[in-house]
Amino acid sequence: MTADEVLLGLDPEQREVAASPLGPMCVLAGAGTGKTRAITHRIAYGVHSGAYQAGRVLAVTFTARAAGEMRTRLRSLGLPTVQARTFHSAALRQLHYFWPQAIGGPAPEVLAHKAPVVGEAGARLRLQLDRTVVRDLASEIEWAKVSMLTPETYRSAAQRAGREPAELDLTAMARLWEAYEEVKTARGVIDFEDVLLTMAGIMSDREDIAAQVRSQYRHFVVDEYQDVNRVQQALLDLWVGGRGDLCVVGDPAQTIYSFTGASPQHLTQFSGRHPQARTVRLVRNYRSTPQIIALANLLLSSGPQRSDTVRLQAQQEGGPAPLLTAYTDDQTEAAGTASSIKALLAQGYPASQIAVLYRINAQSEAIEQALSAAGVPYLVRGGERFFQRKEVRGAMLLLRGAVRSDDGTVPLGNLVRDVITPAGWSPERPSGGATLERWQSLNAVAELADDLAERDELRMRDFVAELERRASEQHAPTVEGVTLASLHAAKGLEWDAVLMVGCSDGLMPISMAEGAAEIEEERRLLYVGLTRARRYLELSWAAARNPGGRASRRPSRFLDVAASLLGDGARSAPRKSAAKARKPVRVKRCRTCDSSLDTAAERKIGRCSDCPATYDEDQFEALRSWRLAVAAGQKVPAFVVFTDATLIAIAERRPTSPAELTAVSGVGARKLAAYGESVIGVLSGQDPDQLAQRCVAALRSADDD
Incomplete structure (x- = not known):
């Protein structure tokens, strides 16, 4: 492939990104605008034109799935040796290499999950913490560490940020964090945040090691840059080392992880830190219909105006108008959603191209029950990873054993089905339950064999190697079933049809969101959900939680602006009366100065931290x-x-x-x-x-x- 061939088929903005491989660049890429295509072609053009050496490029993203997709695209562009990794994967690889030189001995094991260690730390402090609280406290430790705090600096920083750790005040949280670090040290392990912090510390302290890293990697591309947190930015700065060959890609309108420490300021202020940077906007949306894009643009237009917000331009043909359906209660909404899905299946939509999205995971239970009752297969995203499932691991073991028996006379797909039959595959699709779930996983493996054999003349040895590569990259094949996912878990994905449930105030925005910044993040979360849909989009809300309950809910306030597209049913209650209804519940005021109390500690005491104590x-x-x-x-x-x-x-x-x-x-x-x-x-x-x-x-x- 030549450099000129790399640029073929790109739109003008994508071409501008790809054809300028040197120097700092900021790409503001709206949803569905082909950002991965633009940046992989930028890398390919740089290598094929001689501006880059493939081995000196590092592309960084945030999920193993996204990194795997990027590597797949780079291979198709003739670049199998370009490194595309997550921040943690890249840092861990470096840490294993440099630990013996910087610290001595082999690098310690990385904790797969914090919760057991947090639970042990709590037990040491005689704290009674249930599983949910332990998970929340583990997330608080993650936030503190990616914010580059210490147990000593945590309390003041957390108070400024309005953090409210579950069941603990800030002093107790700091002590729990100290105990957590003590347990880790006793076990001789580190966590994922330690990987980033330690590598940053090594590069800061050892200029010789920093020079080795910088000599290895000269050109950097960072995808989803709006999700970078403080420690990731610090490590990136050390990798780059003041050089200008850095391309960042992101969308401020898709910033939905601020609660984890991510900040869009790294993206929005990039040009200020790199005055020579070229800024390119990708605005042509190739994913969704004009009707869906019109709704998404309308939603963003009602928020704070920002010069870095991308207004999308639809490139697809027209489709059905988005729908908004009101239901009496959650059960009726779930049943109605299942009915809509059955109608979509009857129209020819594949189950794997339909998704039900919701704000919190607890909403999935009613949907799961309704789909089961309707006989609709589904899978819950965010559960056990595909390649960790027992039946998939068993199938891979069987397939490895069958490599030598493949004499090339039986089509690959047929041979794979014969081999995985003992693991639970059968020609007949089971009716439901756990048996169906196992069958769906195995059938996805078989259908992947069909797809790969159709494109290339692969045999069993090649197929097993491809499965192992996909397992290492968490690049799972498509499982036939309707996807159920939270809006956060849906980020980066897309489906032909999307049904968003629970579009009411209290769920969207979530009732816990306080202050303008948190409310706007909820708006962006809804925007992310809307832009997952290619052709069909249905939103719904329920007036009451339980059948016969008081109809106290209203449509999401974010949909007010969309009444011209969704109908008058999108109008929520007047903001003034809604605010009055929420005020006694959500706002507490200082008994001394009457200002609002922003932190859990202030609300518990009944006065703000600036007012003098009133006790004896x-x-x-x-x-x-x-x-x-x-x-x-x-x-x-x-x-x-x-x-x-x-x-x-x-x-x-x-x-x-x-x-x-x-x-x-x-x-x-x-x-x-x-x-x-x-x-x-x-x-x-x-x-x-x-x-x-x-x-x-x-x-x-x-x-x-």
């Missing part, structure tokens, strides 16, 4: 002394008895009865039974040490009983 100093110190004595007697950290915020709230409210004490946030039934009488005694002026001794003795006696 001697009384508060007595409470602190009592808490310390009780904690020592129970052999637990002090915050396990009461967190600082709860103790301050108790001191400021001065409860004189159990009923008044339970009104303090953080004092539930269990803590009232354990400490209530003792706390009220301290507030009434009794000796805190004696009360603590009696409290600990009573707790021990209760445990013995």
Whole structure:
């Protein structure tokens, strides 16, 4: 392939990206505008024109699936040796190579999951944490680490960011993080964030190692750049080393991971950091119909105007208008969604080209039940990875064993089906349940063999090698079934038909979203969902959660602007009355200055951090002394008895009865039974040490009983 041939078939904007392989470039690429095509052709043009050496290019993206797709495209352009990896994969590869030189010995094992270690850290602190809370706390640790914080700097940074870790105040969260690091050290393991942080630290401290990395990689391409977090940007800066050969690609309108530490500012401020950078906008959408694009553009136009927002231009032929359907309750919505899907299947839409998208995973249960009742096959995205499924691993083992028996006389697809029959494949499709799920996985392997054999004259040895390559890249074949996915999990994917459920205020935007920034991220999340659809788009919402329940929901406020396309049913309640309805629930104000309370600790205490404390100093110190004595007697950290915020709230409210004490946030039934009488005694002026001794003795006696 020649350099000129690489540019054939590109639109003018894509061609501008590809034909300018040197120097800094910022590509603002709207949804469905062919950004992967543009950047892979940029790399190919650079190599085939002599501007690049293939081995000195590093393309970075955020998911193994996206990296695998990029490698596949680069191979088709004659570039099998160009590295396309995730940030973590690239950093881990470097870490394994340089660890013996920088630190000594082999690199430690990387934790597959944080939750078990977080759970052990919580147990060390005598914290009772359920599985959901452990998962949330693990996510909080991830946010802190990618933000390049330490347990010492976490509290102030988290308070500024309005973080509210599940069931713990910020002081307790910092202590849990310290315990988590202690458990990791004891186990001799590191986590995925440590991979990035450690590699960045090595390159910062060892100029000789940094020089080796920079001599290996000269040209960089970063996809989905709006999702870069602080530590990834720091590592990227070290890789680039001040040179100008960096191309970043992203879309500020698809920034939906701010809660994980990602920031679109790296993308929007790129030209400021690289004054010589060329900016190219990809605006021609090749994915969706004009009707879907009109709705997506309308949704974005109602948000804050930004000069870096891409207004899409549809290139596909016209299709059906997007629909908005109102249902009485969630069950009826699920049944209606299943009915719409059956109609789409009858029209010839493949099940694998239909998706149901929702805001939170809990919404999938009703949809799953409705699809099962309707006999519609489905798969839930975000579950077990394809190549980790037991039946797939068993099939691959059988296929490896059959390599030598392939004499070329039987078509590959037929041979594969014969081999994987013991794993659960059969010519007849099972009716449902787990048997159907296993069959769908195995059938996807068989159909992949058909597809590959049709394009190339592959035999079993080649097919097994292709499966192993796909397994390493998490490039799963298509499983025939309707996809159920959260809006976050749907990012980067597309289907012929998309049905978005739960398009009501409280779910879209989610009720937990507070402040303008979080609300706008919810708008972008809806935009991402809309632009997953190629031809058919149906939105729905339910007025009540349960059958016969009060119809208190309204359509999403984001759809107000789309009434001209979706009909008057898209209009939500007037914003003024809706705000009045939400205010008592969502907004708490400082009892001193009446300003809004932004953090969990402030809401618990009842005043903002800038206002002076209103408790009696001697009384508060007595409470602190009592808490310390009780904690020592129970052999637990002090915050396990009461967190600082709860103790301050108790001191400021001065409860004189159990009923008044339970009104303090953080004092539930269990803590009232354990400490209530003792706390009220301290507030009434009794000796805190004696009360603590009696409290600990009573707790021990209760445990013995």
